[in-house]
Amino acid sequence: MTTDTTGTVVQPKIRLSGIEKTFRWTRRGRQEVVPALGGVDFDIRPDEFLSVIGPSGCGKTTLLRIIAGLEAADAGAVRIDGREVTGPGPERAMVFQAFGLFPWKTVLDNVMFPLTIRKVPAAEAAERAREQLRRVGLERFATSHPHQLSGGMQQRVGIARALATDPEILLMDEPFGAIDAQTREYMQEELMRIWAETRKTVVFITHDLDEAVLLADRILVLSRGPGQVRRVVDVDLPRPRWEYDVRAHPAFAAVRNEIWQLLRDDLRAQTEQEISGGR
Numbered sequence: 495m496t497t498d499t500t501g502t503v504v505q506p507k508i509r510l511s512g513i514e515k516t517f518r519w520t521r522r523g524r525q526e527v528v529p530a531l532g533g534v535d536f537d538i539r540p541d542e543f544l545s546v547i548g549p550s551g552c553g554k555t556t557l558l559r560i561i562a563g564l565e566a567a568d569a570g571a572v573r574i575d576g577r578e579v580t581g582p583g584p585e586r587a588m589v590f591q592a593f594g595l596f597p598w599k600t601v602l603d604n605v606m607f608p609l610t611i612r613k614v615p616a617a618e619a620a621e622r623a624r625e626q627l628r629r630v631g632l633e634r635f636a637t638s639h640p641h642q643l644s645g646g647m648q649q650r651v652g653i654a655r656a657l658a659t660d661p662e663i664l665l666m667d668e669p670f671g672a673i674d675a676q677t678r679e680y681m682q683e684e685l686m687r688i689w690a691e692t693r694k695t696v697v698f699i700t701h702d703l704d705e706a707v708l709l710a711d712r713i714l715v716l717s718r719g720p721g722q723v724r725r726v727v728d729v730d731l732p733r734p735r736w737e738y739d740v741r742a743h744p745a746f747a748a749v750r751n752e753i754w755q756l757l758r759d760d761l762r763a764q765t766e767q768e769i770s771g772g773r
Contacts, residue, residue, distance in 0.1 A: 504539060506538060506540075507538055507540040507542070507574065507663065508538035508572065508663065508695065508697070509536075509537050509538075509574075509576075510534050510535060510536045510537070510557075511535055511570050511572075512533050512535060512569055513531050513533065513534040513535075513557065513567050513572070514567060514568045514569040515530045515531040515553065515560065515567055515720075516528065516530060516568055529719060529720035530553040530556045531556060531567075531719075531720055531721045531722075532720030532722045533569075534557060534570070534716075534722060535723065536723055538695060538697065539711075541693045542696070542711050542712065543689055543696045543710050543711045544697050544711065544712055544713075545698045545699075545700055545712075545713045545714070546698065546699050546713075546716065547699075547701065547703070547713060547714070547757070548716030548718070548721060548724070548760075549716075549717075549760045549764060551718070552716040552719045552720075552721040552760075553716065553719055553720065553721035554699045554716060555667055555699060556721075558588075558667050558697060560572060560579075561663075561697060562582060562586055562588050563579050563580065563586070564582060574663070584661070585663055586665060587608075587656035587659055587661035588656065588665040588666070589649075589652050589653055589656045589664065589665070589667070590669070591667055591668040593648040593652050594652060595640040595648055595651060596640075597641060598639075599640075600637050601627065601632060601635050601636050601637070601638050601651050602623055602624065602627070602636040602637065604640070604651055605623035605655045605658050606619045606620060606622075607655065608655060608659050609622060609623065609658055609659065612659070622658050622660075623658050626654035627651075629688060629691070630651070630654045630684065630688070631684075632650055632651060632654065635647065644677070645674070645677065646673045646674075646677035646680065649669055650684070652669070653669070653688070657688070661694065662694065663694065663695045664694045664695070664696045664697075665697050666696065666698045666699065667699045668700055669698075670682065670705070682705060682709060683736045685709065686709060686733075686734065686736055687734075690733070698710065703750050703754055703757075704750065707731075707740075707750050707753070708735065711728075712726055712727065712728055713727040713729060713749070714726055715753060717760060718764050724756055725752075725756055727749055727753060730745055731745050731749075
């Protein structure tokens with residue numbers, strides 16, 4: 495069991511138990527072994543916005559793919575509402591850093607795509623897709639093609655496509671990493687509004703400290719690889735966060751500094767290991 499912000503005991507939406515993953519492959523006749531995750535135990539609450547951050551190579555994306563059912567863990571289990579994950583499921587949708595849109599399809603057809611493959615009737619699929627395009631402010635671009643949209647608009651299409659299936663869980667792998675800084679801030683605000691409206695459980699991977707603090711209820715900090723839970727940091731900032739200057743709030747700087755100290759310690763240790771290993 496886990497507790498919410500009021501201390502009430504609740505059943506976790508997602509439970510990670512002893513998740514381990516090692517990648518192995520052969521290169522030039524030699525076997526390469528890269529431990530990615532070293533035993534992750536963590537509960538994610540219903541309707542929570544969780545940011546996950548850690549040094550490069552700590553297994554953040556691998557962990558997200560395991561939750562999505564796109565990657566199998568070597569050990570441990572993921573359970574959603576008590577049921578073990580054995581593959582992708584309709585209660586989960588993923589938004590990638592790469593937009594992943596079909597260039598030959600219109601915006602509307604791109605958003606309809608996951609509904610189409612689930613054999614939702616065409617009229618219903620179109621209406622549901624248009625509803626999500628309205629939510630992200632792109633309804634008038636329904637007949638456009640991806641190349642006619644900016645990067646930020648393409649990512650909004652990706653979010654609309656994920657929301658079209660009405661998933662309970664939204665898994666986001668650095669979705670704003672490929673767009674410019676100003677558009678990124680706008681998209682962060684839009685995502686906060688969407689989350690406030692839909693109350694999905696969101697697991698959000700990022701390298702950006704400010705972004706992690708701005709969006710999250712809690713921040714899961716992973717150690718350098720193989721990734722383990724280094725610390726869980728509560729973000730006690732009032733919502734809705736688009737109504738005031740969050741970065742000027744004293745708690746913002748305090749949380750950001752706490753995370754940075756953890757990351758800096760790991761980066762220093764990693765650098766020292768690389769230097770000593772190269773001697």
